[in-house]
Amino acid sequence: MAGSFSPATGRAYGVARVCKVWGVPRSSFYLARRLARDPAPVRPKGRRGPKPSVSDDALLEAIRADLARSPWSGEGHRKVWARLRVLDGLNVGRKRVLRLMREHNLLSPHRARPRPEADHDRKIVTDAPNVMWATDGTQITTVRDGKVWLFATVEHWNAEALGWHVSKRGTRCEALQATSMAVRQQFGHLGRDAARGVQLRHDHGSCFTADDFQTQIRAWGMTPSFAFVGQPETNGVVERFFRTLKEQIVHGRVYETIEDVREAVRAFIARYNAEWLVEKNGYLSPAALRRQHQLAAMPMAA
Secondary structure, three states, rough: OOEEOOOOOOOOHHHOOOHHOOOOOOOHHHHHHHHHHHOOOOOOOOOOOOOOOOHHHHHEEEEEEEEHHHHOOOOOOOOOOOHHOOOOOOHHHHHHHHHHHHHHHOOOOOOOOOOOOOOOOOOOOOOOOOOEEEEEEEEEEEEEEEEEEEEEEEOOOOOOEEEEEEEEEOHHHHHHHHHHHHHHHHHHOOOOOOOOOOOEEEOHHHHHHOOOHHHHHOOOEEEEEEEEOOOOHHHHHHHHHHHHHHHHHOOOOOOOOOHHHHHHHHOOOOHHHOOOEHHOOOOEEEEHHHHHHHHOOOOOOO
């Protein structure tokens, strides 16, 4: 058509005019004409460009070895990627580790939930310690003692478990025990205004809204910070801690008594604070980040 002549002018229509009338890009016309003369070779499947120094097969083997040596279960691809770089010296991309773990069903199972619009800015991480703590309770089932309560107080800054308490009842007095342990650990005493300036994030559970609980934390100088109703992510630091704890020492295990739960929680928290890698900490454990912060705050000798 482009080479045809107009009966009115006696001139060729031209490629530009024909493509404009038909609404077709000229590049498509020239590509079709070139392929008609010289068909494009079939490109091999797979990643184009230079090949990486570590093949997919070798990287997959390293991923499986890292998952096997880790004492934790249900870890995500970010921690695997971090350990491969630090411990094994494999300088590979995080998204490549994610792709291989997804293709070979090595990712931890999770449920993706839609996030509705919220009334907050979704930022609950602080820039320094002892600005905001979080406390909450959860239940663990035992054979002889039935369901028992676990209360915990967690630091928003580095996700460190500061205090915990396991009890048969979930009352306001029991809930205070975890926060009491945290105050004593961080400030050395439980006197008046011991924790002045710390905000305590908690939900609207009856044990936390009770007068006795609120009066005691205010006596320590703490300010209550209520999580948004129906939005558990606003108390997400302690919720995430409970999820990790249950994945590691609750799911798939049977506890006979409340004492068995106490021993398991005590051992887990000691190992968690010392060894659990947290992404927001730059893949440092809570204890490692606290040591780093303390060293940075120490005055240098002249």
